[in-house]
Structure formats: structure tokens, C-alpha cells
Amino acid sequence: MKWLFKSEPETFSIFDLKKSPGGKNYWDGVRNYQARNFLRDSVKVGDGVLFYHSNTEPIGIAGEALVVKSGYPDPTQFDRKSQYYDEKATPQKPIWYVVDVKFIRACHEVISLRKLEKISALKNMVVLKRGVRLSIQPVTESEWTAITKLPEWR
């Protein structure tokens, strides 16, 4: 499957992923049950990820990543010093999950929200729907194709 992962670049950007050892990192800090369920149950090795920068300028798709490890417990939920610590979670009964992603490429230019809105093939895309805050979203094959052929990748 294909996915869109949202991140605030001030917290973790496509360039932070690129700089990570081997271009790989785990996608931590998801604390929403619907997004958690996707990470735990549906995101699989080999799946493609559109890396979306939110709450920034410019807002939009900033790159592509690849899932290299499927869901496992988010280590930050057990770390008292982490902002993502959850006192209700135990290693026996984890609550939150991560997957590992690997950097594939960054857009030469961010594909802006304004631009995405103008592409008719994307009119039902989850990220463009009003009020949707979900940070892990499924992307259809046709949406993936329409986005990955845009000139901003070159």
C-alpha cells in the first residue's frame, strides 16, 4: 500500500530522515488511535510513504520514504524523559507503535497544498479534506501515481 505521513519539520523533516544513519529512522510520537492502528496493523515493509510537512511554510509533500520495518512498540512510550512517555504503557502491554522508514528522495521543490488542491486526480485525497488531522493516511495507487510524476521531484 501507499501512505502519507505528516510531520512538523521543526520536529522531524525529510532532511532529518536523510541525515539519519543509513537514511533510516523510526516514526515515533504517534498518539492517536486511528493512526496507531494503521502503524500496528496495516503499514508493511515495501510500502511507499509520502513525507508531508505540516504547520510550516511551505506546507506540502516534501519527499518520499520507504517502509523497511513494520509495526513494533514505540520505545518513547516507556522513556520517562521523552515528551511521548505514557505511564499507562508497559513492555508487556504497549499502547503505541512505530514503523521504520528509509529516505528515498526529497522533492526538489515542496509540492504545496495549493498545488495539490488544483490536481483533479487528487480531489478525494484524505489530506485535502477539511478538518482531517489524521497523521498516518492511506494513499490510493492513482493518487500516488499522480503525485510521483509531478515535476517537483526532479
Add this chain to the structure above:
DNA sequence: GCCAACGTTGGC
């Protein structure tokens, strides 16, 4: 199990 109050997300 309802729902008001509260906290968070994220575009603007």
C-alpha cells in the same frame, strides 16, 4: 454511554 470541558492539530 452521554456529553461538556478540555487539549491538540494544523492551516491561515
Add this chain to the structure above:
DNA sequence: GCCAACGTTGGC
């Protein structure tokens, strides 16, 4: 920084 829309919490 604002605030609408949403998700979560907790009293009842």
C-alpha cells in the same frame, strides 16, 4: 498567534 475542527477525558 488565532481559532475551527477534531479527539480524549472523566463525571454522572
